[in-house]
Amino acid sequence: MTDGGARRRDSAATRRALLDAARKLFADKGFDRTTVRDIAAAAGVNQALLFRYFGSKEELLGAVLSAPGAALLADVGSERLLGELLTRLFAEDRERGHEALLMLALTGPGVAADTLRREVSEPFVDALSAMSGEPDARLRGQLVLAWILGVVLSRATSPTGEIAAADPEHARELMLTAIRALLERAD
Amino acid sequence: MTDGGARRRDSAATRRALLDAARKLFADKGFDRTTVRDIAAAAGVNQALLFRYFGSKEELLGAVLSAPGAALLADVGSERLLGELLTRLFAEDRERGHEALLMLALTGPGVAADTLRREVSEPFVDALSAMSGEPDARLRGQLVLAWILGVVLSRATSPTGEIAAADPEHARELMLTAIRALLERAD
DNA sequence: TAGCTTTGTGAGCAGTTGCTTACTTAGCTT
């Protein structure tokens, strides 16, 4: 940005700045309470660009939500997914990462739920289900994911509650044991 | 309501109508996406009355959220709470009840989170914790409640997913077994 | 019946929001 007010053009950087700003603000404030002006200001661009690049606020959310799930799965691989999900779940200095996005996807409109289902939940449930040899493996995988989601939400609601205050290792072990009971034999 | 347009006065009925309408609409659409006009129309009253009776939209949410948790606990008693929560969780023709309100409390502003913690979660966690003899009983109780919450949310996100489609009895048994593993000994 | 209080109403305020439009200008090609 020169003093004259004109700004260097870099469409890829602009696009990225908007995505980054949106991700952070949607995570902090939820979809509805994040305005396009907020996002543009945080990205250091004019708000009209949000519409130029993403079409609408909803589509921006869709873009924000796509990929992170796939990225985690690619990083970690399905064998270590559960451990990794739980480790991240209870990590103290966690970045505002995937779990927060899961929560915030729920506060968004229809497109967010669709994206969540297609791009975020399905690969996770597939991987979690593969850990259970039971015929109803997918149900069990869904229940595990639901639990993780619930913990994220519980923490958001009660930042000073027991879950937030728990020793991460201990909490992780508690959940791991119960989840194993669920995924293996539950009868 | 007479043909002349004047309406019979019944402050208690008006108040109740607003609470009922708000409960339903908050559950259906979330706090932010439910407008005071929506609520007033659904209640069949003028929107100014919402402010007269409840002070603000937020305070209305607080009023909506107060009590249901206590009511369920009073109905059921703590001995049967877990079973009842799970039964209701998977009931097919469930009314839009307490669980939906839990979800929607999360989409509301700060007062909702406070009310949720004070009036809804705490009694539940107390009761669930009492079922575990462990020193970290409250943490375990919180984790159980988080799971229930997660299931509610998962179903909202994926109305056609495995959880929503599951045989209620079966799903209930799966969770009950895992929860027992969590509440009893987890080491 | 008059007077007062409480409940109900219509209208409107001020601010906000997602989005559009017309214009500017950076950056590239010829």
Add this chain to the structure above:
DNA sequence: AAGCTAAGTAAGCAACTGCTCACAAAGCTA
């Protein structure tokens, strides 16, 4: 350097939102 395209901008639109205000009138009491 001229011309064109694409990226960036300021301003503004129309609709919406929580909330207020002045008034109407139901309902009660003396």
